[in-house]
Amino acid sequence: MKKLFSLIMLAGASFVAVQSQAQEVTKGSLAFLKEVPELNVSFVYDKLRIGELGKEAVYIKKKKAEKDAKEPGKGDEWEKSWYEDREKHYHPKFIELFSKYAEIKLGENVASKYVMIIDTRFIEPGWNVGIKSAYAEIELEISICDTANLKKPICKVRVDREKGGKGQFDSGMRIGDAYAKAGKDFGKLVAKQIK
Numbered sequence: 001m002k003k004l005f006s007l008i009m010l011a012g013a014s015f016v017a018v019q020s021q022a023q024e025v026t027k028g029s030l031a032f033l034k035e036v037p038e039l040n041v042s043f044v045y046d047k048l049r050i051g052e053l054g055k056e057a058v059y060i061k062k063k064k065a066e067k068d069a070k071e072p073g074k075g076d077e078w079e080k081s082w083y084e085d086r087e088k089h090y091h092p093k094f095i096e097l098f099s100k101y102a103e104i105k106l107g108e109n110v111a112s113k114y115v116m117i118i119d120t121r122f123i124e125p126g127w128n129v130g131i132k133s134a135y136a137e138i139e140l141e142i143s144i145c146d147t148a149n150l151k152k153p154i155c156k157v158r159v160d161r162e163k164g165g166k167g168q169f170d171s172g173m174r175i176g177d178a179y180a181k182a183g184k185d186f187g188k189l190v191a192k193q194i195k
Helices: 002-020 031-035 056-070 072-101 170-194
Strands: 023-028 038-044 105-107 116-123 137-144 155-163
Touching: 023 072, 023 170, 031 170, 038 072, 072 105, 072 170, 137 170, 155 170
Parallel strands: 038 105, 038 116
Antiparallel strands: 023 155, 116 137, 137 155
């Protein structure tokens, strides 16, 4: 019984260690944000990979073909919605929860000396077929730069496999939940480091 208890405690400790590594400062420090009341934000998708298919263009081509095979014209509707989800779900959720937990105003048109660049590197859209579903996940590289020198970040943070929604049928909502969680967790990380 003692061995079983020890194994359970060890597994729990490993899980906590893995969870705490979901967001990691990879360059510089977040301490300078203590004196920063607001930040501009920019979202970037230039190097985005999607699920097992890799490049976003490959994913879009496949999904459009699937939608058009079911009903001609649905592929274009799906593609339009795929891009609109960024402004509709991803950006506002990240901004809202980061601002709340870091207590730093974050916005896309904020007049600040600094800008936070959120580079989405990976999205697993997840799925829901009624009786089974899978979580959406994202990976981000977050850089905070002086607006006068965007090529030299003051600090960088890596966000690995941040889980989002699972039960929703709409992929934009599932992925949006991952951005909400990333914003919340990053906001907490900032708050902790600027105390």
